[in-house]
Every structure is written in structure tokens, then in C-alpha cells.
Amino acid sequence: xxxxxxxxxxxxxxxxxxxxxxxxxxxxxxxxxxxxxxxxxxxxxxxxxxxxxxxxxxxxxxxxxxxxxxxxxxxxxxxxxxxxxxxxxxxxxxxxxxxxxxxxxxxxxxxxxxxxxxxxxxxxxxxxxxxxxxxxxxxxxxxxxxxxxxxxxxxxxxxxxxxxxxxxxxxxxxxxxxxxxxxxxxxxxxxxxxxxxxxxxxxxxxxxxxxxxxxxxxxxxxxxxxxxxxxxxxxxxxxxxxxxxxxxxxxxxxxxxxxxxxxxxxxxxxxxxxxxxxxxxxxxxxxxxxxxxxxxxxxxxxxxxxxxxxxxxxxxxx
Numbered sequence: 001x002x003x004x005x006x007x008x009x010x011x012x013x014x015x016x017x018x019x020x021x022x023x024x025x026x027x028x029x030x031x032x033x034x035x036x037x038x039x040x041x042x043x044x045x046x047x048x049x050x051x052x053x054x055x056x057x058x059x060x061x062x063x064x065x066x067x068x069x070x071x072x073x074x075x076x077x078x079x080x081x082x083x084x085x086x087x088x089x090x091x092x093x094x095x096x097x098x099x100x101x102x103x104x105x106x107x108x109x110x111x112x113x114x115x116x117x118x119x120x121x122x123x124x125x126x127x128x129x130x131x132x133x134x135x136x137x138x139x140x141x142x143x144x145x146x147x148x149x150x151x152x153x154x155x156x157x158x159x160x161x162x163x164x165x166x167x168x169x170x171x172x173x174x175x176x177x178x179x180x181x182x183x184x185x186x187x188x189x190x191x192x193x194x195x196x197x198x199x200x201x202x203x204x205x206x207x208x209x210x211x212x213x214x215x216x217x218x219x220x221x222x223x224x225x226x227x228x229x230x231x232x233x234x235x236x237x238x239x240x241x242x243x244x245x246x247x248x249x250x251x252x253x254x255x256x257x258x259x260x261x262x263x264x265x266x267x268x269x270x271x272x273x274x275x276x277x278x279x280x281x282x283x284x285x286x287x288x289x290x291x292x293x294x295x296x297x298x299x300x301x302x303x304x305x306x307x308x309x310x311x312x313x314x315x316x317x318x
Contacts, residue, residue: 030143030171037073037150039288040172041207044199045181046191048159051212051248052181053078054258056156057087059179060111061263062281063152069110071151075141076115077168078158079127079134085117089261094118101146108263112150114141131163138167152288161198169202176291177205179245179284183213184232196240206242207287209233210280214247217272224249246280248273 034040043059045052056074064072076084085093085105093105095118104112116127116137129137147153155172157165169175178199182192192209199206211233216225227250237244248254251273257264265274 026139026143030139033143033145033147034172034174037147037153038292039152040155040175041152041284041288042155042157042165042168042175042178042204043181044157044161044165044178044195045159046193046195047188048081050159050181050183050188051254052159053083053087053156054254054264055179055181055210055212055248056154057084058263058265058277059281059284060152060154061109061265062278063285064109064111066285067151070106070112070148072109073104073112073114073147073150073153074107075138075153075155075168076113076117077138077141077155077164079116079129079137079164081158082115082117084113084115084156087258087261088113088263091261095145098146101144103146108266112147114145114147134163135167138164139171142171161194165198166202169199169204173203175204176288177207179207180209180242182209182211182233182236184211184228184230186229186232189232189236192236193240196236196242206240207284208243208245209237210245211247213250216250243283245283246276248276248280 043052043056060072060074074084076082088107090107096103104114107113155168180195182188196206216227233244249272251271253268254264257267265277
């Protein structure tokens with residue numbers, strides 16, 4: 001009996017040692033893979049239904065237009081509700097296997113996409129996983145996928161500040177920053193503050209806030225109609241000392257484009273929402289370029305000052 005217990009302990013130590021070595025090897029691979037990614041940006045929201053994934057895919061397309069093909073990637077880290085492939089028109093695509101590991105699926109403009117949706121047998125198949133399994137999957141997506149050299153990796157996180165968001169932030173402490181997506185409602189404002197505090201608690205810079213569904217532009221006369229409350233994005237930016245990157249107006253064509261798998265900045269080029277979105281992209285690009293020259297996390301002063309000045313002017317006019 002004693003010998004059996006001793007043998008079991010020895011075997012357990014061997015197993016533990018093997019697991020430790022395996023984890024160390026995976027972490028080494030993750031560091032190597034991610035060292036080839038110039039910029040990493042997460043897109044998060046406090047609650048669902050605010051258009052976070054729409055912002056992610058259109059940011060990817062906007063940056064891909066300026067970049068060499070194959071230099072922009074998206075990690076769909078929403079394990080339970082992955083929809084990046086659907087919104088990019090990538091139905092039927094799969095991750096490719098090779099001697100160096102799996103390769104991302106290729107979307108429009110050469111955008112590299114990794115999503116658990118590519119691994120599910122059907123669109124109706126749910127992912128019924130607890131925290132450890134989700135964390136392990138995200139780690140594998142970062143370490144075992146051959147991303148190659150990227151100018152930008154966008155990470156589409158699920159709503160809230162749960163397992164997936166925490167895993168990504170801990171695995172990528174060198175992340176350039178997060179973009180927070182909200183809508184004008186007070187409920188969304190209250191919850192989005194938690195996302196900002198969450199990022200800062202983990203020492204991840206907040207690039208700024210995007211207010212989606214911000215008023216409706218009349219297609220006939222061009223008049224702005226405030227369907228919801230106004231000033232929510234400005235209020236959050238002011239209270240939390242960050243930047244309002246922009247306000248994307250309500251536009252039915254955005255929803256139609258998403259359903260058809262067409263990024264709206266390419267399918268609806270004349271929309272006022274596209275014009276606003278390109279301004280948002282330029283501000284994010286300025287932030288990333290500033291960080292490339294300076295290891296600090298300060299926002300480019302001209303953009304921060306301009307944004308706050310605009311907020312004050314809007315406050316006087318309202």
C-alpha cells in the first residue's frame with residue numbers, strides 16, 4: 001500500500017511537471033506570436049446591443065484600406081455569441097491547418113479573422129463552457145494561431161467585464177488600449193463606466209469612447225433628429241477624463257449591411273455615419289502612432305484639446 005501511494009505521488013509530480021512545461025511553452029509561443037503584432041486594441045462595452053462588433057469590423061476595414069493586405073486581424077473573443085464572421089460575410093470559411101499551426105480565415109481586404117464560430121458544426125450550436133474553458137480557448141487563439149506580422153490586431157470582446165475580457169487583458173498586458181462603445185441611454189452610460197474603470201484597474205489605456213446610435217439624420221432634409229437623449233458620450237468622456245472619439249448616427253443601412261455581411265463603410269460610402277466613422281478611425285490612428293513614438297500612454301494633445309473644446313462648445317449651444 002505504501003509503495004502504491006509513493007508511486008502515485010511520483011506520477012502526480014511528473015504530471016504536474018509536464019503540465020508546467022506545457023504551459024511555459026504555450027506562453028513562450030504566445031509572446032513570440034504577439035511580438036509580431038505592432039498594435040493591439042480591444043473593443044469593449046458595458047452592455048450588449050450597443051453595436052460593439054459593428055464598430056470592430058468597420059474599424060478593421062478602415063485600417064485594412066490603409067494597410068498592406070493581410071496586415072490587419074480580428075480576434076472574435078466573444079465565445080458565447082460570436083458574430084464577426086457573419087458580419088464580415090465569411091460564412092463557410094474555416095481556419096486553415098499547417099505545419100506551424102492553424103492559420104486565420106481570410107476576410108475582405110485580406111483581414112485575418114479567428115473566431116470560435118469557425119469551429120462550430122452549425123450556426124445554432126451553443127458553446128456551453130465555464131470560465132476555465134473559455135480562458136483556455138482564448139489563450140490558444142493567441143498562442144497557437146499563426147497570425148504572422150500584423151499592423152493591427154482588434155479584439156472584439158463580449159459585453160461586460162467577465163472571463164473573456166479579463167483573460168485578454170492579462171494575456172496582453174502590452175495592449176495599446178481599449179475603445180469603449182456606448183449608446184446615449186443613461187443605463188448604458190452607467191454600465192460603460194464600469195468598463196472604463198475595469199481597463200484602468202488593469203493598467204490598459206482607454207483610447208476613447210464611441211457613441212453609437214447617436215441621433216437620426218433625416219434622409220430628405222439632412223436634419224438631425226435626437227431619438228434618444230443627447231450628450232451621453234460627452235458626459236462620460238468628461239467625467240472619466242477620456243476622449244469622445246465620435247458619434248455614429250442611427251442609419252438603417254448599417255443594420256442591413258451587417259445582416260448581409262457587408263461592412264457599411266464600404267457598402268454605404270455616402271452615409272453620414274461613414275463620414276463620422278472615418279473621423280473616429282483617424283483619431284485612433286493618431287493615438288497608435290503617438291504610442292509608437294512614445295512608450296507612454298498620453299493621448300495626442302491636439303486631439304484631446306480639440307475634443308474637449310468641441311464638448312464645451314456643444315454644451316454652450318444646447
